[in-house]
Amino acid sequence: MIATHKLTLKAGARTLVHQLDWQVNAGECWSIIGRNGAGKSTLMRTLAGLRDPDGGSVAIQGRPLADWPLADLARQRAFLAQSRSDAFAYRAIETVLAARHPYHANRYWEGSDDDRIAREALASMEVLDLAERDVRTLSGGERQRVAIAAMLAQDTPLLLLDEPANALDLAHQSSVMRLLTRLCREQGKTAIMIGHDLGHAHHASSHALLLMGDGEWQAGPASELMQGPLLSRYLGHPIEVITHGSRRIFIPTEESE
Numbered sequence: 001m002i003a004t005h006k007l008t009l010k011a012g013a014r015t016l017v018h019q020l021d022w023q024v025n026a027g028e029c030w031s032i033i034g035r036n037g038a039g040k041s042t043l044m045r046t047l048a049g050l051r052d053p054d055g056g057s058v059a060i061q062g063r064p065l066a067d068w069p070l071a072d073l074a075r076q077r078a079f080l081a082q083s084r085s086d087a088f089a090y091r092a093i094e095t096v097l098a099a100r101h102p103y104h105a106n107r108y109w110e111g112s113d114d115d116r117i118a119r120e121a122l123a124s125m126e127v128l129d130l131a132e133r134d135v136r137t138l139s140g141g142e143r144q145r146v147a148i149a150a151m152l153a154q155d156t157p158l159l160l161l162d163e164p165a166n167a168l169d170l171a172h173q174s175s176v177m178r179l180l181t182r183l184c185r186e187q188g189k190t191a192i193m194i195g196h197d198l199g200h201a202h203h204a205s206s207h208a209l210l211l212m213g214d215g216e217w218q219a220g221p222a223s224e225l226m227q228g229p230l231l232s233r234y235l236g237h238p239i240e241v242i243t244h245g246s247r248r249i250f251i252p253t254e255e256s257e
Helices: 040-047 070-074 092-103 112-124 140-154 170-187 198-204 228-235
Strands: 002-011 014-024 029-033 055-060 077-080 158-162 190-194 207-211 217-221 239-244 247-252
Touching: 002 040, 014 040, 014 055, 014 207, 014 217, 029 040, 029 170, 029 198, 029 228, 040 077, 040 158, 040 190, 070 077, 070 092, 077 140, 092 112, 092 140, 112 140, 140 158, 140 170, 158 170, 170 190, 170 198, 198 247, 207 228, 228 239
Parallel strands: 029 190, 029 207, 077 158, 158 190
Antiparallel strands: 002 014, 002 055, 207 217, 239 247
């Protein structure tokens, strides 16, 4: 679905990611894990084609990002940014309908299918009742769910999500993780997400990519990489992992003096 070849990312003189050779297949759900400033959002923006690599390349379906016409790329990948600003008084339904633009071809106005898809996406995020509300009047969590609904309405095989649980309450964090897992397992979509809740990451993800922030990285099945010693080193804080039934609980522990 998406792959990187010797991808290098920098912030000034600092190397964040060094020669990342990484392949993500259809139906997989990946979590990118690392400390603040480790390059997670920089990598996500690069995967989305919103930032040029400092070295190496990114390809979707075997085709370099630079070779994709923008309209075609918008039908392949959807990107949920970490934050957004709403300068205009758009209704929630209009915000979601805007994500259908890549399918309009020469049409200016949305069709009935676009409206149906947009409303189904709002309903899946439990915000259909807010469809006529000005997005500027919504709470942070409501606005986040509208943004996720827009991503779903874009209906792409690849979903790139920078902190999808941001501003969501516990119930909606869990429902979003379940939805992403279901989309990957049942519809063959591919999801790559950033998050700080290790429990959610382990439960929802089939794979994990760990970033150290100094160029070092590790990628593989979540069950193998999300172990206490490895997470402790990459996150810079001791992590204890407790198994409870089929789930793992990740507990930050006090650093020994």
